[in-house]
Amino acid sequence: MENNTFYEGQVLWSQIDANRHLRHSAYADFCAQARSNMLKTMGLSLDEFAKQKIGPILFREELIYKREIQLDEYIRVEILLTKLNLKNARFSFQHIIYKENGEKAAEVNVDGAWLHLVERKLTNIPAEWYDILQKVPRSEHYTEVD
Template identity: 55%
Template sequence: MGFSLDKFAEFHIGPILFREELIYFKEVHLDEYVQVKVELTKYNKTNSRFSFIHQVFRNDGVLCCTVNVDGAWLDLHKRKLTKLPEEMEPYLAKIPRSENYAETE
Protein backbone atom coordinates (compact mmCIF):
# COMPACT_ATOMS: atom_id res chain seq x y z
CA MET A 1 0.00 0.00 0.00
CA GLY A 2 2.95 2.30 0.43
CA PHE A 3 2.48 2.66 4.19
CA SER A 4 5.01 1.22 6.60
CA LEU A 5 4.09 -0.87 9.62
CA ASP A 6 5.06 2.16 11.72
CA LYS A 7 2.46 4.27 9.91
CA PHE A 8 -0.24 1.66 10.52
CA ALA A 9 0.80 1.64 14.19
CA GLU A 10 0.57 5.44 14.30
CA PHE A 11 -3.09 5.21 13.23
CA HIS A 12 -3.65 2.20 15.54
CA ILE A 13 -5.10 0.10 12.74
CA GLY A 14 -4.22 -3.13 11.03
CA PRO A 15 -5.75 -5.59 8.60
CA ILE A 16 -7.85 -8.50 9.81
CA LEU A 17 -8.58 -11.38 7.43
CA PHE A 18 -11.89 -13.24 7.49
CA ARG A 19 -11.14 -15.65 4.67
CA GLU A 20 -8.06 -16.94 2.84
CA GLU A 21 -8.28 -19.27 -0.12
CA LEU A 22 -5.15 -20.73 -1.73
CA ILE A 23 -5.38 -22.52 -5.04
CA TYR A 24 -2.19 -24.30 -6.06
CA PHE A 25 -1.33 -24.97 -9.71
CA LYS A 26 2.42 -25.60 -9.88
CA GLU A 27 5.22 -26.34 -7.45
CA VAL A 28 7.65 -23.66 -6.26
CA HIS A 29 11.01 -25.00 -5.11
CA LEU A 30 12.99 -23.88 -2.09
CA ASP A 31 15.11 -20.79 -2.89
CA GLU A 32 13.19 -20.18 -6.14
CA TYR A 33 12.34 -16.54 -6.78
CA VAL A 34 8.71 -15.67 -7.40
CA GLN A 35 6.81 -12.57 -8.41
CA VAL A 36 3.52 -11.67 -6.71
CA LYS A 37 0.86 -9.66 -8.53
CA VAL A 38 -1.72 -8.06 -6.20
CA GLU A 39 -5.08 -6.61 -7.25
CA LEU A 40 -8.00 -5.22 -5.29
CA THR A 41 -11.16 -7.12 -6.26
CA LYS A 42 -13.75 -5.55 -3.91
CA TYR A 43 -13.88 -2.53 -1.63
CA ASN A 44 -16.63 -1.14 0.56
CA LYS A 45 -16.07 2.56 1.25
CA THR A 46 -18.54 2.61 4.15
CA ASN A 47 -16.93 -0.01 6.36
CA SER A 48 -13.55 -0.53 4.65
CA ARG A 49 -14.06 -4.22 3.94
CA PHE A 50 -11.85 -5.43 1.12
CA SER A 51 -10.94 -8.38 -1.06
CA PHE A 52 -7.62 -8.97 -2.80
CA ILE A 53 -6.30 -11.53 -5.24
CA HIS A 54 -2.61 -12.41 -5.13
CA GLN A 55 -1.15 -14.30 -8.07
CA VAL A 56 2.22 -15.98 -7.53
CA PHE A 57 4.38 -16.50 -10.65
CA ARG A 58 7.67 -18.34 -11.10
CA ASN A 59 10.51 -16.53 -12.89
CA ASP A 60 9.54 -18.34 -16.10
CA GLY A 61 6.10 -16.66 -15.95
CA VAL A 62 4.16 -19.76 -14.91
CA LEU A 63 1.26 -19.07 -12.52
CA CYS A 64 1.87 -21.21 -9.44
CA CYS A 65 -1.01 -20.24 -7.18
CA THR A 66 -3.67 -17.68 -6.44
CA VAL A 67 -4.52 -16.43 -2.98
CA ASN A 68 -7.90 -14.78 -2.43
CA VAL A 69 -8.42 -12.88 0.82
CA ASP A 70 -11.37 -11.03 2.34
CA GLY A 71 -10.76 -8.67 5.23
CA ALA A 72 -11.31 -5.31 6.86
CA TRP A 73 -9.45 -2.74 8.95
CA LEU A 74 -9.27 -3.26 12.71
CA ASP A 75 -8.85 -0.53 15.34
CA LEU A 76 -6.06 -2.07 17.41
CA HIS A 77 -7.08 -0.25 20.61
CA LYS A 78 -10.85 -0.82 20.49
CA ARG A 79 -10.52 -4.25 18.81
CA LYS A 80 -13.41 -3.23 16.53
CA LEU A 81 -13.69 -2.83 12.77
CA THR A 82 -12.96 0.69 11.56
CA LYS A 83 -12.72 2.76 8.41
CA LEU A 84 -9.42 3.44 6.73
CA PRO A 85 -8.18 6.94 7.74
CA GLU A 86 -8.61 9.57 5.02
CA GLU A 87 -4.84 10.12 4.97
CA MET A 88 -4.39 6.55 3.74
CA GLU A 89 -7.03 6.63 0.97
CA PRO A 90 -4.65 8.02 -1.72
CA TYR A 91 -2.39 5.00 -1.14
CA LEU A 92 -5.33 2.63 -1.50
CA ALA A 93 -6.18 4.34 -4.80
CA LYS A 94 -2.76 3.30 -6.18
CA ILE A 95 -3.45 -0.43 -5.78
CA PRO A 96 -4.31 -2.00 -9.15
CA ARG A 97 -7.93 -3.11 -9.59
CA SER A 98 -8.91 -6.48 -11.01
CA GLU A 99 -10.98 -6.75 -14.20
CA ASN A 100 -14.05 -7.63 -12.12
CA TYR A 101 -13.43 -4.97 -9.43
CA ALA A 102 -16.56 -3.95 -7.51
CA GLU A 103 -16.92 -0.98 -5.18
CA THR A 104 -19.84 -0.45 -2.83
CA GLU A 105 -20.88 2.28 -0.42
Template identity: 40%
Template sequence: MSAFERTYTVRWADMDPNGHMRHSAYADYAAQHRIEYLSANGFTLPYFAKAGLGPILFREDTRFLKELHINEQLRVTGELAGLSADGSRWNIVHTLYKPDGRPAATVSVEGAWLDLRTRKLTVPPADITALMGQLPRHASYKDMVRGGGGE
Protein backbone atom coordinates in the same frame (compact mmCIF):
# COMPACT_ATOMS: atom_id res chain seq x y z
CA MET B 1 -1.37 2.62 -10.87
CA SER B 2 1.07 0.19 -12.37
CA ALA B 3 1.40 -3.20 -10.76
CA PHE B 4 3.24 -3.45 -7.47
CA GLU B 5 5.40 -6.55 -7.80
CA ARG B 6 8.00 -8.14 -5.59
CA THR B 7 10.36 -11.02 -6.23
CA TYR B 8 11.42 -13.42 -3.51
CA THR B 9 13.55 -16.55 -3.34
CA VAL B 10 11.92 -19.70 -2.03
CA ARG B 11 13.76 -20.53 1.20
CA TRP B 12 14.62 -23.74 2.98
CA ALA B 13 12.12 -22.81 5.71
CA ASP B 14 9.36 -22.69 3.05
CA MET B 15 9.76 -26.33 2.08
CA ASP B 16 7.65 -29.34 3.05
CA PRO B 17 8.60 -33.03 3.17
CA ASN B 18 7.36 -33.48 -0.43
CA GLY B 19 10.15 -31.27 -1.72
CA HIS B 20 8.01 -28.31 -2.73
CA MET B 21 6.89 -25.12 -1.04
CA ARG B 22 4.57 -25.80 1.91
CA HIS B 23 0.99 -24.64 1.62
CA SER B 24 1.17 -21.93 4.30
CA ALA B 25 4.25 -20.30 2.73
CA TYR B 26 2.10 -19.12 -0.20
CA ALA B 27 -0.04 -17.13 2.25
CA ASP B 28 3.10 -15.82 3.96
CA TYR B 29 4.43 -14.36 0.69
CA ALA B 30 1.03 -12.79 -0.08
CA ALA B 31 0.97 -11.18 3.38
CA GLN B 32 4.55 -9.94 2.93
CA HIS B 33 3.53 -8.40 -0.39
CA ARG B 34 0.61 -6.51 1.23
CA ILE B 35 2.81 -5.18 4.04
CA GLU B 36 5.51 -4.09 1.57
CA TYR B 37 2.91 -2.30 -0.59
CA LEU B 38 1.65 -0.34 2.40
CA SER B 39 5.17 0.34 3.71
CA ALA B 40 6.50 1.46 0.31
CA ASN B 41 3.74 4.07 0.33
CA GLY B 42 4.44 5.42 3.81
CA PHE B 43 2.25 3.14 5.90
CA THR B 44 4.88 1.31 7.90
CA LEU B 45 4.39 -0.92 10.92
CA PRO B 46 5.41 1.95 13.25
CA TYR B 47 2.77 4.14 11.53
CA PHE B 48 0.08 1.55 12.21
CA ALA B 49 1.21 1.09 15.83
CA LYS B 50 1.06 4.85 16.45
CA ALA B 51 -2.31 5.15 14.67
CA GLY B 52 -3.73 2.19 16.60
CA LEU B 53 -4.85 0.65 13.33
CA GLY B 54 -4.22 -2.67 11.67
CA PRO B 55 -5.36 -4.75 8.71
CA ILE B 56 -7.19 -7.98 9.52
CA LEU B 57 -8.39 -10.90 7.42
CA PHE B 58 -11.82 -12.51 7.40
CA ARG B 59 -11.06 -15.07 4.72
CA GLU B 60 -8.08 -16.42 2.85
CA ASP B 61 -8.36 -18.82 -0.09
CA THR B 62 -5.36 -20.33 -1.86
CA ARG B 63 -5.51 -22.10 -5.22
CA PHE B 64 -2.43 -24.17 -5.95
CA LEU B 65 -1.56 -24.41 -9.64
CA LYS B 66 2.15 -25.32 -10.01
CA GLU B 67 4.83 -26.44 -7.59
CA LEU B 68 7.48 -24.05 -6.36
CA HIS B 69 10.87 -25.44 -5.32
CA ILE B 70 13.77 -24.33 -3.15
CA ASN B 71 15.83 -21.41 -4.52
CA GLU B 72 13.30 -20.64 -7.26
CA GLN B 73 12.53 -16.99 -7.84
CA LEU B 74 8.90 -16.25 -7.15
CA ARG B 75 7.17 -13.08 -8.33
CA VAL B 76 4.14 -11.84 -6.39
CA THR B 77 1.51 -9.35 -7.53
CA GLY B 78 -1.59 -7.97 -5.86
CA GLU B 79 -4.77 -6.82 -7.55
CA LEU B 80 -7.84 -5.28 -6.00
CA ALA B 81 -10.90 -7.54 -6.24
CA GLY B 82 -13.16 -5.31 -4.16
CA LEU B 83 -13.24 -2.15 -2.07
CA SER B 84 -16.01 -0.49 -0.08
CA ALA B 85 -16.61 3.21 -0.71
CA ASP B 86 -15.27 4.15 2.73
CA GLY B 87 -12.28 1.81 2.40
CA SER B 88 -13.26 -0.20 5.46
CA ARG B 89 -13.47 -3.49 3.54
CA TRP B 90 -11.25 -4.81 0.79
CA ASN B 91 -10.49 -7.90 -1.26
CA ILE B 92 -7.10 -8.56 -2.83
CA VAL B 93 -6.04 -11.34 -5.19
CA HIS B 94 -2.33 -12.15 -5.08
CA THR B 95 -0.81 -14.17 -7.88
CA LEU B 96 2.45 -16.01 -7.26
CA TYR B 97 4.40 -16.72 -10.45
CA LYS B 98 7.08 -19.25 -11.28
CA PRO B 99 10.30 -17.98 -12.92
CA ASP B 100 8.91 -18.86 -16.38
CA GLY B 101 5.87 -16.62 -15.81
CA ARG B 102 3.32 -19.37 -15.18
CA PRO B 103 1.04 -18.79 -12.19
CA ALA B 104 1.98 -21.08 -9.30
CA ALA B 105 -0.92 -20.05 -7.07
CA THR B 106 -3.49 -17.40 -6.29
CA VAL B 107 -4.15 -16.20 -2.75
CA SER B 108 -7.42 -14.31 -2.37
CA VAL B 109 -8.04 -12.42 0.86
CA GLU B 110 -10.99 -10.51 2.27
CA GLY B 111 -10.08 -7.99 4.91
CA ALA B 112 -10.91 -4.89 6.88
CA TRP B 113 -9.31 -2.42 9.29
CA LEU B 114 -9.28 -2.89 13.06
CA ASP B 115 -9.04 -0.13 15.65
CA LEU B 116 -6.41 -1.69 17.89
CA ARG B 117 -7.56 0.27 20.95
CA THR B 118 -11.29 -0.52 20.83
CA ARG B 119 -10.82 -3.89 19.05
CA LYS B 120 -13.63 -2.92 16.66
CA LEU B 121 -13.77 -2.57 12.91
CA THR B 122 -13.13 0.94 11.68
CA VAL B 123 -12.81 3.16 8.63
CA PRO B 124 -9.17 3.91 7.76
CA PRO B 125 -7.81 7.38 7.03
CA ALA B 126 -8.72 8.64 3.56
CA ASP B 127 -5.13 8.38 2.32
CA ILE B 128 -5.10 4.62 3.02
CA THR B 129 -8.42 4.22 1.17
CA ALA B 130 -6.97 6.17 -1.76
CA LEU B 131 -3.85 3.98 -1.78
CA MET B 132 -5.89 0.78 -1.75
CA GLY B 133 -7.92 2.15 -4.65
CA GLN B 134 -4.73 2.61 -6.67
CA LEU B 135 -4.04 -1.12 -6.84
CA PRO B 136 -4.64 -2.57 -10.31
CA ARG B 137 -8.13 -4.07 -10.67
CA HIS B 138 -8.48 -7.86 -10.80
CA ALA B 139 -10.81 -9.24 -13.49
CA SER B 140 -13.26 -10.21 -10.70
CA TYR B 141 -13.39 -6.68 -9.18
CA LYS B 142 -16.71 -5.65 -7.57
CA ASP B 143 -17.52 -2.64 -5.42
CA MET B 144 -18.25 -3.76 -1.87
CA VAL B 145 -21.18 -2.61 0.23
CA ARG B 146 -20.87 -2.53 4.03
CA GLY B 147 -23.69 -3.98 6.02
CA GLY B 148 -24.83 -6.78 8.27
CA GLY B 149 -22.47 -8.60 10.55
CA GLY B 150 -21.20 -7.54 13.95
CA GLU B 151 -19.90 -4.08 13.10
Protein backbone atom coordinates in the same frame (compact mmCIF):
# COMPACT_ATOMS: atom_id res chain seq x y z
CA MET C 1 9.68 -5.35 -10.63
CA GLU C 2 6.51 -5.07 -12.63
CA ASN C 3 3.92 -2.44 -11.72
CA ASN C 4 1.78 -4.80 -9.62
CA THR C 5 4.59 -7.09 -8.36
CA PHE C 6 5.20 -6.45 -4.68
CA TYR C 7 7.41 -9.38 -3.72
CA GLU C 8 10.22 -11.22 -5.48
CA GLY C 9 12.46 -13.75 -3.84
CA GLN C 10 13.97 -17.18 -3.54
CA VAL C 11 12.25 -20.14 -1.91
CA LEU C 12 14.27 -21.15 1.13
CA TRP C 13 14.91 -24.60 2.55
CA SER C 14 12.87 -23.67 5.65
CA GLN C 15 9.83 -23.13 3.41
CA ILE C 16 9.83 -26.65 1.95
CA ASP C 17 7.63 -29.49 3.21
CA ALA C 18 8.12 -33.28 3.34
CA ASN C 19 7.09 -33.55 -0.33
CA ARG C 20 10.04 -31.31 -1.27
CA HIS C 21 7.93 -28.42 -2.50
CA LEU C 22 6.76 -25.12 -1.03
CA ARG C 23 4.71 -25.78 2.12
CA HIS C 24 1.14 -24.52 2.15
CA SER C 25 1.62 -21.89 4.87
CA ALA C 26 4.58 -20.32 3.02
CA TYR C 27 2.18 -19.15 0.31
CA ALA C 28 0.32 -17.10 2.92
CA ASP C 29 3.62 -15.75 4.25
CA PHE C 30 4.71 -14.59 0.78
CA CYS C 31 1.34 -12.93 0.19
CA ALA C 32 1.37 -11.19 3.57
CA GLN C 33 4.84 -9.81 2.81
CA ALA C 34 3.67 -8.67 -0.62
CA ARG C 35 0.69 -6.85 0.96
CA SER C 36 2.97 -5.18 3.47
CA ASN C 37 5.35 -4.12 0.69
CA MET C 38 2.42 -2.85 -1.39
CA LEU C 39 0.96 -0.76 1.43
CA LYS C 40 4.37 0.70 2.25
CA THR C 41 4.95 1.51 -1.44
CA MET C 42 1.59 3.27 -1.54
CA GLY C 43 2.41 5.32 1.58
CA LEU C 44 0.96 3.23 4.41
CA SER C 45 3.93 1.96 6.41
CA LEU C 46 3.66 -0.04 9.62
CA ASP C 47 4.61 3.16 11.44
CA GLU C 48 1.57 4.90 9.96
CA PHE C 49 -0.65 2.01 11.05
CA ALA C 50 0.81 2.27 14.58
CA LYS C 51 0.15 6.03 14.75
CA GLN C 52 -3.50 5.44 13.85
CA LYS C 53 -3.76 2.32 16.07
CA ILE C 54 -5.16 0.38 13.12
CA GLY C 55 -4.14 -2.98 11.70
CA PRO C 56 -5.38 -5.12 8.79
CA ILE C 57 -7.08 -8.44 9.55
CA LEU C 58 -8.25 -11.24 7.27
CA PHE C 59 -11.61 -12.99 7.37
CA ARG C 60 -10.98 -15.41 4.53
CA GLU C 61 -7.96 -16.76 2.68
CA GLU C 62 -8.36 -19.06 -0.32
CA LEU C 63 -5.38 -20.77 -1.97
CA ILE C 64 -5.67 -22.29 -5.43
CA TYR C 65 -2.65 -24.33 -6.47
CA LYS C 66 -1.66 -24.39 -10.15
CA ARG C 67 1.98 -25.59 -10.29
CA GLU C 68 4.56 -26.88 -7.79
CA ILE C 69 7.16 -24.47 -6.47
CA GLN C 70 10.44 -26.08 -5.49
CA LEU C 71 13.48 -25.29 -3.38
CA ASP C 72 15.69 -22.44 -4.65
CA GLU C 73 13.16 -21.27 -7.24
CA TYR C 74 12.61 -17.56 -7.55
CA ILE C 75 9.03 -16.39 -7.38
CA ARG C 76 7.17 -13.13 -7.70
CA VAL C 77 3.85 -12.10 -6.20
CA GLU C 78 1.47 -9.73 -7.96
CA ILE C 79 -1.41 -8.10 -6.08
CA LEU C 80 -4.67 -6.79 -7.47
CA LEU C 81 -7.47 -5.13 -5.55
CA THR C 82 -10.69 -6.98 -6.36
CA LYS C 83 -13.15 -5.22 -4.04
CA LEU C 84 -13.25 -2.11 -1.85
CA ASN C 85 -16.15 -0.97 0.29
CA LEU C 86 -16.00 2.83 0.53
CA LYS C 87 -18.25 2.98 3.60
CA ASN C 88 -16.38 0.61 5.88
CA ALA C 89 -13.05 -0.07 4.10
CA ARG C 90 -13.58 -3.82 3.75
CA PHE C 91 -11.27 -5.09 1.05
CA SER C 92 -10.47 -8.09 -1.13
CA PHE C 93 -7.15 -8.79 -2.81
CA GLN C 94 -6.05 -11.33 -5.38
CA HIS C 95 -2.43 -12.47 -5.22
CA ILE C 96 -0.91 -14.27 -8.16
CA ILE C 97 2.29 -16.18 -7.51
CA TYR C 98 4.49 -16.83 -10.53
CA LYS C 99 7.36 -19.27 -10.89
CA GLU C 100 10.67 -18.02 -12.25
CA ASN C 101 9.75 -19.39 -15.71
CA GLY C 102 6.63 -17.20 -15.75
CA GLU C 103 4.10 -19.97 -15.08
CA LYS C 104 1.29 -19.17 -12.66
CA ALA C 105 1.93 -21.31 -9.58
CA ALA C 106 -0.95 -20.22 -7.34
CA GLU C 107 -3.70 -17.73 -6.73
CA VAL C 108 -4.47 -16.52 -3.22
CA ASN C 109 -7.66 -14.56 -2.58
CA VAL C 110 -8.25 -12.76 0.70
CA ASP C 111 -11.06 -10.73 2.25
CA GLY C 112 -10.34 -8.43 5.14
CA ALA C 113 -11.01 -5.30 7.12
CA TRP C 114 -9.32 -2.98 9.61
CA LEU C 115 -9.08 -3.51 13.35
CA HIS C 116 -8.72 -0.75 15.94
CA LEU C 117 -5.82 -2.11 17.95
CA VAL C 118 -6.89 -0.58 21.28
CA GLU C 119 -10.66 -1.11 21.12
CA ARG C 120 -10.23 -4.51 19.39
CA LYS C 121 -13.19 -3.73 17.12
CA LEU C 122 -13.53 -3.30 13.39
CA THR C 123 -13.01 0.29 12.35
CA ASN C 124 -12.98 2.50 9.30
CA ILE C 125 -9.77 4.01 7.97
CA PRO C 126 -8.86 7.70 7.87
CA ALA C 127 -10.35 9.45 4.83
CA GLU C 128 -6.93 10.16 3.31
CA TRP C 129 -6.17 6.43 3.21
CA TYR C 130 -8.90 5.99 0.60
CA ASP C 131 -6.87 8.22 -1.73
CA ILE C 132 -3.86 5.98 -1.12
CA LEU C 133 -5.87 2.82 -1.81
CA GLN C 134 -6.89 4.31 -5.17
CA LYS C 135 -3.25 3.73 -6.27
CA VAL C 136 -3.48 -0.05 -5.79
CA PRO C 137 -3.67 -1.94 -9.12
CA ARG C 138 -7.19 -3.22 -9.84
CA SER C 139 -8.29 -6.57 -11.20
CA GLU C 140 -10.37 -6.64 -14.34
CA HIS C 141 -13.30 -7.76 -12.13
CA TYR C 142 -12.82 -4.97 -9.56
CA THR C 143 -15.97 -4.02 -7.64
CA GLU C 144 -16.42 -0.84 -5.63
CA VAL C 145 -19.17 -0.75 -3.02
CA ASP C 146 -20.59 2.58 -1.82
